[in-house]
Amino acid sequence: MPLTIETCVARHTGDRKEQQDRVALFAHPRMSGTMLAVLADGMGGHSGGAMAAEQVLLKAKQNFEAYAPRSETPEHLLASVVNEAHLVIKLTRFTSEQDPHSTAVVFMLQPGRADWAHCGDxxxxxxxxxxxxxxxxxxxxxxxxLRSGKIDEEAALKHPQRNVLLSCLGSEREPRIGHGNQAPLMAGDSFLLCSDGLWGYFSDAELGAAVAGMPPREAAQKLISQARERAGGYGDNITVAIVRLVEAPARNGNGNGNGAVRR
Structure with missing residues (x-):
């Protein structure tokens, strides 16, 4: 079944003084139907967090443009983005008075499959x-x-230490990287990347209903608006990227519509 892609990225500063999250979508310069979405939630005070998050995007773009599937697996590419961004962020600590850190979610879509990696929350x-x-x-x-069964999902959202990370980019320890993939893909598959400034106010069911029930731009607007309301004046930076696969419209001539991107 020919598929096309609908995408959206969005950010809101929330109730913070500075936007330290970063998000971007990149199309591969040579391979049709191949794209990368990357999201980073920077931490470090002042502009340190923004600088760390920016490094994640820069490294993602560089490595993705050099991606060659004949000599590199998707998992290796995604891990290289996280590990190399981690090293760059650590090095900036020696040239500034800041203590920058960042989370990372890196998602690659190719015809027929999706792969992702993440570090942090x-x-x-x-x-x-x-x-x-x-x-x-x-x-x-x-x-x-939560994974050990000491608390449930409801308690996790309200826990006073919910912002304590065990792994992130820029720390003394090497980053812990989680990997995932999906193949094959089908119409109706959606991928939502978001910072804790968004997911902290929603159940999985609420997020799924919003992403499935409206175009990505409208879904992002609705989720950000609701997160702002639920934050009650104490909201963090909010960042979101949505990638949704839909049936490609029929068209005359040769070609099956694979790889088309609609923003």
Missing amino acids: SRLYHFRGSQLVSRTQDHSLVGEM
């Missing part, structure tokens, strides 16, 4: 229709407590 959700297929597991203290 920014998330990737995979929905088929409105149903959750999978989501990344947070590298956080509360995430570990």
Whole structure:
């Protein structure tokens, strides 16, 4: 079945003084139907977090443009983005008085498959229709407590230490990298990348309903608006990217519509 892609990225500063999140979509310069989405939630005070998040995007773009599937697996590419961005962020600590750190979610879409990697507590959700297929597991203290059964999902959202990360880019320890993939793909598959400034205010079902029920731009607007309302004046930076696969419209002539991107 020929597929086309609908995408959107969006950010909101929330109630913070500075936007330290970063997000971007990149089309591969040579391979049709291949794209990369990357999201980073920077930490470090002043402009340090923004600088760290920016390094994630720069490294993602560089490595993705050099990606050659005959000599490199998707998992290797995505891991290289996280590891090399981590090294660059660490090096900036020696040339500034800042202490920059960042999370990272890197998602690559190719014809017939999707691959992703993450570090920290920014998330990737995979929905088929409105149903959750999978989501990344947070590298956080509360995430570990949740996986061990010490707390439930409701308690996790309200836990006073929910912002304590066990792994991120720029720390002394090497980053913990979680990987995932999906193949084959079908119409109705959606991938949501977001920072904790968004997912912290929604259940999985709410996110799935929004992503499946409206075009990506409208879904992003609705989710950000609701997150702002639920934050009650104490909201973090909000960042989101949505990639949704839909049936390609019929057209005359040769070609099947694979690889088309609609923004």
